[in-house]
Amino acid sequence: MLIDCDIHVGYETLADLLPYLDGPSRELVVSSGTHGLAMPTYPWNHPSGWIRQDVYERGSGAGDFPYLTLDLLRDRHLDRYDIALGVLEPDEGAAFAILPNAQLAARLCSAYNDWLLERWLEEEPRLRGMLVVPAQWPEAAAREIKRLGGREEFVGVFLPGAARIPYGNPVYDPLWQAVDELALPVAVHTHFETIGIAPPLTAAGMPDYYAEYHTLCGSGMYGHLVSILCHGIFERFPHTRLAMVEGGLVPFVGFLWRLDTNWKACRSEMPWCRRRPSEYVWDHVRFATQPLESPDDPEQLVAAIEFLRPWQTLLYASDFPHWDFDEPEQTLRQLPAEWRDGVRWRNAQEFFRLPVPAS
Amino acid sequence: MRATQREARLPLSQAPDEGVVRHVEVGGRRVGLYRVDGELHALADRCPHRGAPLCSGRIATPVEVRAGSLELGTRASIVRCPWHKWEFEIASGRCLVDPKLRARTYAVRVDGDEIVVSLDH
Numbered sequence: 001m002l003i004d005c006d007i008h009v010g011y012e013t014l015a016d017l018l019p020y021l022d023g024p025s026r027e028l029v030v031s032s033g034t035h036g037l038a039m040p041t042y043p044w045n046h047p048s049g050w051i052r053q054d055v056y057e058r059g060s061g062a063g064d065f066p067y068l069t070l071d072l073l074r075d076r077h078l079d080r081y082d083i084a085l086g087v088l089e090p091d092e093g094a095a096f097a098i099l100p101n102a103q104l105a106a107r108l109c110s111a112y113n114d115w116l117l118e119r120w121l122e123e124e125p126r127l128r129g130m131l132v133v134p135a136q137w138p139e140a141a142a143r144e145i146k147r148l149g150g151r152e153e154f155v156g157v158f159l160p161g162a163a164r165i166p167y168g169n170p171v172y173d174p175l176w177q178a179v180d181e182l183a184l185p186v187a188v189h190t191h192f193e194t195i196g197i198a199p200p201l202t203a204a205g206m207p208d209y210y211a212e213y214h215t216l217c218g219s220g221m222y223g224h225l226v227s228i229l230c231h232g233i234f235e236r237f238p239h240t241r242l243a244m245v246e247g248g249l250v251p252f253v254g255f256l257w258r259l260d261t262n263w264k265a266c267r268s269e270m271p272w273c274r275r276r277p278s279e280y281v282w283d284h285v286r287f288a289t290q291p292l293e294s295p296d297d298p299e300q301l302v303a304a305i306e307f308l309r310p311w312q313t314l315l316y317a318s319d320f321p322h323w324d325f326d327e328p329e330q331t332l333r334q335l336p337a338e339w340r341d342g343v344r345w346r347n348a349q350e351f352f353r354l355p356v357p358a359s
Numbered sequence: 360m361r362a363t364q365r366e367a368r369l370p371l372s373q374a375p376d377e378g379v380v381r382h383v384e385v386g387g388r389r390v391g392l393y394r395v396d397g398e399l400h401a402l403a404d405r406c407p408h409r410g411a412p413l414c415s416g417r418i419a420t421p422v423e424v425r426a427g428s429l430e431l432g433t434r435a436s437i438v439r440c441p442w443h444k445w446e447f448e449i450a451s452g453r454c455l456v457d458p459k460l461r462a463r464t465y466a467v468r469v470d471g472d473e474i475v476v477s478l479d480h
Contacts (some may be wrong), residue, residue: 046444053441054415323444330409 002328003085003348006189006245006288006317007077007127009120010091011112012067014039020111020118028104039095040196044210046323055321068321070123077320078126081328084345085354086127087155088120089189089245093132094160098196102137106144109134113148121153128354130158130187136197138171142178149182155352156184160191161220161247162198168227173236180237185351187288188224189245190217214324218247222255225285229259232272234280241351245288245317249305252287256307282309286351288317289343290326298334311339315348366477374399374474378418378435385476389414390465392476393449395436400449401476402438403463407454411442413462421446421455 011017014037018026029037055068055076078086093112099105109132116129131154133141141157148154157179159167167188179186193213194201201207202219221244234240244252256278263270263277287308295301308314316332319325332340349356367385374394375381381392382404389404391414404414416439421432437446437455446455447462454460466477 048417048419048439048444053417053439054412323442325442327409327442 001345002081002083003316003345003354004083004318004320005087005243005315005348005352006290007073007086007088007320008091008322009068009073009088010093011115017108017111017115020114021107025104025107039092040098041095042195042213044213046210050323052321052323052325070120074124077318083126087352088116088127088129089158089187090132094158094191095196096132097135097160098162098192098198099136100197102134102140105134106137106140109144110147113144117153128155128352129153130156132158133175135159135175136164138173138175142174145175145178145182145184149178149184155354157186159186159188161188161217161224162192162195163220163224164197166227167224168229168231168233170231176233176237176240180239183239185241185243187243187245188221190221190247193217193220218251221247222251225252226255226259229277229280230270230273232270234284235272235274241284243286243288243315243351246290246319248291248293249287249308250293253305253307256281282313286313286315286347288315289331290317290319291324292326292331292334301334302336310335311342312347314339314343315351316343365479366475368473368475371469371472371474380414380418382414383476385465386478388478390476392467392474393418395449396433398450399467399474401465401467402449402452403465405463406440406442406445407460407462408440408445409442411440413438413440413447416441
């Protein structure tokens with residue numbers, strides 16, 4: 001029994017969303033730029049390709065993110081690894097939340113969610129979707145969450161690591177209010193840091209290489225988690241659950257230790273944070289396994305992440321079909337046997353409130 | 360192609376060109392047949408890192424630093440694993456990013472007008 005909480009799908013070109021868009025937005029998508037509306041994207045290219053080379057067929061669009069069909073997803077992943085349930089995260093659709101034009105972003109998000117529902121979720125019962133929302137316009141994000149968040153095909157809300165300001169800031173309260181009302185989890189997933197309206201990846205300035213970017217891309221997620229904890233989101237919106245996806249595991253340990261220490265001295269500036277920050281994590285936050293840090297000695301990893309209570313907080317994630325895909329059994333083998341059941345399916349099933357998969 | 364438990368034979372006319380892989384099966388094992396610098400080489404279709412189908416990876420020319428400048432190495436002499444993009448030297452199976460790893464290689468010889476890929480060295 002296996003639940004994969006990070007599978008990426010995407011449209012072949014933005015034009016695939018045209019049937020799901022209103023007239024004025026269709027006009028913008030078709031007529032903008034030279035070949036239609038283009039999303040902002042990374043200035044770094046992966047030197048040998050973003051996507052696992054054995055799992056896609058290049059379509060007519062031939063963009064940066066080659067097109068994965070539902071048949072290929074079934075054949076190369078769902079069937080091959082006997083995945084009971086898979087949670088779909090966006091590829092380029094993650095960029096809507098970092099567009100300067102928030103009104104357009106909101107319309108693209110709605111079109112994407114309708115497309116995802118019709119083309120993937122209603123076609124394959126093993127798949128569940130994460131809603132993409134215009135995070136740069138929290139009121140509109142809340143409307144989108146309320147529009148579709150009650151449907152069982154959607155199991156949460158996707159927020160990219162890239163954002164104008166950290167997600168704990170009170171401007172996001174309408175978004176948190178909406179997920180709290182529906183008891184929907186939120187996944188903050190590394191995506192498009194430095195791009196669009198997002199600030200630089202780190203205060204060090206712009207890295208030169210993709211390898212630097214990919215090493216540091218969790219920086220946004222660390223900022224968001226600290227912000228969410230310090231703003232008392234879990235106190236004020238107590239049904240909120242949060243997954244940190246693709247930010248690694250080990251860095252969170254250091255941040256939480258440091259934040260706990262700082263909270264002891266600085267509690268008076270954030271009195272709504274009533275408990276030690278890490279204590280909220282055990283009740284509300286989960287961490288996706290991929291990309292699992294891989295020291296030469298696996299015991300070093302186990303010791304390094306033990307503080308995160310991995311038996312209850314880790315969710316298996318493959319990141320299929322991306323180049324740093326983690327194969328399920330090899331991932332689980334790197335963890336102690338007594339953690340594996342939770343990581344394999346139980347933690348995800350509880351977190352996303354999924355049906356118990358048949359064995 | 361004819362195959363026994365320990366070797367596979369295929370016509371010399373089916374030898375791969377440089378930069379192209381030909382997949383063959385020897386004794387139930389998937390093997391990639393390559394040509395590098397005129398010589399034929401056979402590599403197990405299994406990445407020693409995470410077990411990916413190594414021979415469906417892209418064939419590439421390594422980039423090297425020589426005396427401080429970037430140079431191209433032997434043309435089409437490495438294969439990049441399709442999953443994690445680690446590079447392996449086709450002729451030796453040597454992994455360029457982890458000296459502890461080596462992809463399995465097999466013996467290849469030309470016997471008359473046939474290529475023989477053998478599990479026995």
